[in-house]
Amino acid sequence: MGLEPNQNLTLNASAKWLIEASKGIQDPTVLLEKFSQNKKVDDTTRALLLTFYGILVVIGAVGNALVVISVVRKPVMRTARNMFIVNLAVSDALVCCVGTPLTLMELLTKHWPLPDWPSLCKACGAIQAISIFVSTISITAIALDRYQLIVYPTRPGLQTMGALVTMFCIWVIAFTLASPLYIFRSLKTHYLGLIGMDSLSFCIEDWHIKNGRAIYSGFSLIFQYLLPVLVVVLAHVQIHRRLRGRRRTTRKTPAILIAIAVTYVISWLPLNVFNLVADLSAEPFMEEKTMTITYAVCHMFGMSSAVSNPLLYGWLNDNFRKEFEEILCCCKKRPLTKNTRIKSRKMDTELTALAQLEHTVTANTKTSQCSQIF
DSSP states (O other), rough: OOOTTTTOOOHHHHHHHHHHHHTOOOHHHHHHHHHHHTSSSOOOHHHHHHHHHHHHHHHHHHHHHHHHHHHHOGGOOOOOOHHHHHHHHHHHHHHIIIIIIHHHHHOOOSOSOOOOHHHHHHHHHHHHHHHHHHHHHHHHHHHHHHHHHHHHSSOOOOHHHHHHHHHHHHHHHHHHHHHHHHEEEEEEEEEEEEEEEEEEEEEEEOSSSSHHHHHHHHHHHIIIIIIIHHHHHHHHHHHHHHHHHTTTTTTTTHHHHHHHHHHHHHHHEEEEHEEEEEEHHHSSSOOOOHHHHHHHHHHHHHHHHHHHOOOOITTTTTHHHHHHHHHHHHSSSSSOHHHHHHHHHHHHHHHHHHHHHHHHOOTTTHHHHHHHHH
């Protein structure tokens, strides 16, 4: 089972393992069974991966859904800064509900299990990359927004329309960064003529540039990891210095800043290192099962960012936490009457006016708002 001489392809890991698996096998029945089942790992490993990925998908989807619902249901929550958090939640939900199942599918199967549609093959790779790029760029935007608000409090803050325009730009940038995976990804079909397995299709990255995959991995490492890490860490260091010594700064604020930076660094480091090493290696550097499990562990570390973000940006924020509690406990509480809602809204307005008055007369500009940001 080999490729025709006139085909100049750069195979991805899945196709490479197909060729390697065909070497040294004397019994054709063994080879036929290996690929007819379309399983890359044994049943035990398959069950463990499905279980762990399933847990992460459910927790991440629920957590990010709570963030989105919290902002949609309350007009008072629709601030410019919360728009960034919603954008992060939407991208993380896309990672959990779309990108992760697609990655798991590629991890567990030896050949393309979906319909032989070239556009579907291209879209699968692009969707995964887009969701990750949007998530990381959104985290960077949140860090920069907080930096501007606290370090330069006298400058005009970002308004809702400005936040929406920034969100649109984030998605455009993400689509641009992920476009090579759409352009250079293609579906290759090999006709075998065997009973029960007439053909095998592979969704591979067919790079027409020498070392194109390695170049793109380095490019992704810079824009998806190194640059965001640098911005997030430096921004939070400056924020911590600005807040240090303020009377109204609670002890949990520095802890949250450190947790955000450390979580991001740890979550995405293993996957980026693995991809870089794999793409720079001329030959597979691990046995198939070991490589699959190693990649899965590294990918789950990266996906943990989508699970932890609702906690770091939502639950640790007093306003979001109250909304989460209301949503989760709505079945146990009686719905508010119209008059109660009006009174509550009026009270919120009065408290907002009072906060603005305090903001005006307070010597330390923006001090009164700092505790509400984290």
